[in-house]
Amino acid sequence: MSKARAHTNIALIKYWGKADQALILPATSSISMTLAAFYTDTAVTFDAALTADTFTLDGKLQAPQAAARVTQFLDLVRQRAGIATFARVQSDNHVPTAAGLASSASAFAALALAASNAAGLELTPTELSRLARRGSGSASRSIFGNMVIWHRGTDDGSSFAEPLPINLKLDLRMIAVVVDDMPKSIGSRVGMQRTVATSPYFPAWVTANEAAASAMQQALTDGDMATVGALTERSAMMMHASTMAANPPFTYLQPVSLALFDYAAELRANGFQVYATADAGPNVKLLTTARDADRVLQQVQGKFNVKAVMSGPGPAARIID
Amino acid sequence: MSKARAHTNIALIKYWGKADQALILPATSSISMTLAAFYTDTAVTFDAALTADTFTLDGKLQAPQAAARVTQFLDLVRQRAGIATFARVQSDNHVPTAAGLASSASAFAALALAASNAAGLELTPTELSRLARRGSGSASRSIFGNMVIWHRGTDDGSSFAEPLPINLKLDLRMIAVVVDDMPKSIGSRVGMQRTVATSPYFPAWVTANEAAASAMQQALTDGDMATVGALTERSAMMMHASTMAANPPFTYLQPVSLALFDYAAELRANGFQVYATADAGPNVKLLTTARDADRVLQQVQGKFNVKAVMSGPGPAARIID
Numbered sequence: 060m061s062k063a064r065a066h067t068n069i070a071l072i073k074y075w076g077k078a079d080q081a082l083i084l085p086a087t088s089s090i091s092m093t094l095a096a097f098y099t100d101t102a103v104t105f106d107a108a109l110t111a112d113t114f115t116l117d118g119k120l121q122a123p124q125a126a127a128r129v130t131q132f133l134d135l136v137r138q139r140a141g142i143a144t145f146a147r148v149q150s151d152n153h154v155p156t157a158a159g160l161a162s163s164a165s166a167f168a169a170l171a172l173a174a175s176n177a178a179g180l181e182l183t184p185t186e187l188s189r190l191a192r193r194g195s196g197s198a199s200r201s202i203f204g205n206m207v208i209w210h211r212g213t214d215d216g217s218s219f220a221e222p223l224p225i226n227l228k229l230d231l232r233m234i235a236v237v238v239d240d241m242p243k244s245i246g247s248r249v250g251m252q253r254t255v256a257t258s259p260y261f262p263a264w265v266t267a268n269e270a271a272a273s274a275m276q277q278a279l280t281d282g283d284m285a286t287v288g289a290l291t292e293r294s295a296m297m298m299h300a301s302t303m304a305a306n307p308p309f310t311y312l313q314p315v316s317l318a319l320f321d322y323a324a325e326l327r328a329n330g331f332q333v334y335a336t337a338d339a340g341p342n343v344k345l346l347t348t349a350r351d352a353d354r355v356l357q358q359v360q361g362k363f364n365v366k367a368v369m370s371g372p373g374p375a376a377r378i379i380d
Numbered sequence: 381m382s383k384a385r386a387h388t389n390i391a392l393i394k395y396w397g398k399a400d401q402a403l404i405l406p407a408t409s410s411i412s413m414t415l416a417a418f419y420t421d422t423a424v425t426f427d428a429a430l431t432a433d434t435f436t437l438d439g440k441l442q443a444p445q446a447a448a449r450v451t452q453f454l455d456l457v458r459q460r461a462g463i464a465t466f467a468r469v470q471s472d473n474h475v476p477t478a479a480g481l482a483s484s485a486s487a488f489a490a491l492a493l494a495a496s497n498a499a500g501l502e503l504t505p506t507e508l509s510r511l512a513r514r515g516s517g518s519a520s521r522s523i524f525g526n527m528v529i530w531h532r533g534t535d536d537g538s539s540f541a542e543p544l545p546i547n548l549k550l551d552l553r554m555i556a557v558v559v560d561d562m563p564k565s566i567g568s569r570v571g572m573q574r575t576v577a578t579s580p581y582f583p584a585w586v587t588a589n590e591a592a593a594s595a596m597q598q599a600l601t602d603g604d605m606a607t608v609g610a611l612t613e614r615s616a617m618m619m620h621a622s623t624m625a626a627n628p629p630f631t632y633l634q635p636v637s638l639a640l641f642d643y644a645a646e647l648r649a650n651g652f653q654v655y656a657t658a659d660a661g662p663n664v665k666l667l668t669t670a671r672d673a674d675r676v677l678q679q680v681q682g683k684f685n686v687k688a689v690m691s692g693p694g695p696a697a698r699i700i701d
Contacts, residue, residue, distance in 0.1 A: 318635040
């Protein structure tokens with residue numbers, strides 16, 4: 060038995076669109092912050108007595124259909140380890156109820172580490188990141204702590220995440236603002252596919268976001284918060300703009316999402332260092348600093364009827380117990 | 381003295397971005413509907429006794445600064461007519477208070493017709509459209525009634541509007557929904573320039589919107605309302621997406637604008653033929669049919685705390701009195 064913990068992450072420079080569906084090679088590189096407050100604990104036991112994989116999530120045994128993605132992922136591990144045994148997988152999400160952050164990133168990063176360890180594989184962090192990527196693209200980033208870049212790469216070997224050096228004067232915080240905890244009407248996989256296939260803006264998105272990833276690395280090295288923030292907002296805006304030009308057009312942003320972007324600009328005008336981002340859903344995440352985080356959280360909760368949770372940077376995925 | 385009336389228009393296929401600032405050559409062709417309910421009446425008198433142009437708007441004499449754009453336009457007319465006389469310009473906007481449609485389109489179309497007529501020029505509608513274009517791009521379309529295409533062209537001679545044939549079974553209505561009657565924080569000229577100069581999506585916008593203009597002509601000929609509506613929403617979404625990718629990003633859409641786009645989709649799901657569009661501001665215009673217009677108007681007013689005004693197709697610019 061092996062048990063691992065991995066933290067969720069939020070991309071400042073977004074991952075949107077795959078270059079290869081099967082290998083989950085992204086069209087663009089992405090840069091994220093791993094969050095201390097939200098994580099998944101997953102225990103994996105390969106057991107010769109089992110006649111199928113079992114997957115228990117938050118104490119609840121999942122139906123085979125819901126477990127299919129876990130089984131597919133375990134197949135990759137079994138193939139690599141040269142074993143044919145089924146596994147018992149027990150997973151617990153430590154995400155505040157309705158935080159809207161129950162992401163597949165921490166789930167597949169924890170599963171990759173626990174399963175590979177339980178199968179006797181001794182993977183380097185880079186190998187682990189590549190493996191986690193096959194479960195869910197953004198899971199490749201949750202193998203590492205703090206600030207992480209996922210290189211898009213050109214094949215399975217070159218598409219992996221690694222930690223990014225960041226200037227010590229940047230003391231970043233992320234506030235997750237929960238606008239809506241309903242399942243999305245268009246999941247991120249389908250949304251990406253429609254954007255890649257039909258948005259005339261997709262090729263320019265790839266080029267511009269790749270340039271933003273380079274600029275972000277420099278800004279993180281320089282400790283230039285204004286540029287880190289501006290690039291964060293711009294990557295999010297470009298991502299959401301790419302879906303609005305899809306055919307038919309769609310957007311994950313809800314009216315209140317837009318209001319939160321506007322409010323971040325208003326807070327900036329009042330001297331706060333705060334920048335908004337959003338993923339494939341209406342929830343907004345606010346990137347801010349240790350200096351301003353408490354007051355930003357207070358202001359947002361005072362202004363909007365929303366739940367909001369703050370987090371600092373989180374550690375890398377690791378074996379626990 | 382010559383007095384002219386021109387109606388405002390709303391683009392279904394948007395004009396966004398100039399290929400030539402001085403000549404006002406647009407980067408893309410556009411297709412609009414001229415609206416019966418909203419128009420400008422403008423009287424022009426060239427008077428040798430005047431020592432400067434005077435411009436009275438809605439009964440109020442304007443300061444020289446506010447009149448500068450009118451004088452610049454009159455210079456084009458004087459140059460063409462070979463006269464040097466100053467003019468008295470009296471303009472009245474017949475736009476319901478706060479309808480958010482006080483556009484420069486009807487203003488410069490009426491001015492072009494009244495001034496050229498008062499100066500003794502006998503311009504064809506095509507020449508008039510080219511002239512109006514120099515005052516404000518969208519004014520080129522307000523020279524004509526009903527459905528109009530403005531060909532982007534490659535020079536002054538080839539960039540003009542003309543009426544489009546449309547299938548008689550299409551009985552279109554437009555509902556202007558007033559979200560906000562405050563002046564925009566980023567005017568359309570500045571917004572276009574920033575988009576052209578900094579949005580990586582601009583070249584794809586031009587190509588995709590040009591294709592949408594072709595498809596729209598076919599759909600109007602076929603009388604295919606679902607396609608007319610889908611192309612209308614898509615052109616608007618692509619236009620607003622192009623500004624979201626500008627640097628720095630910006631959007632004219634406010635939270636309630638987005639809510640109105642969502643509501644149009646909801647009404648469609650309930651069997652109404654209604655499609656949303658928006659220009660360089662937060663107000664939303666709903667394209668619908670004679671069959672559904674009254675009920676859509678009622679539903680929108682019941683759901684949102686907004687003013688809304690309905691209009692049918694309007695006539696071409698003409699000399700009145």
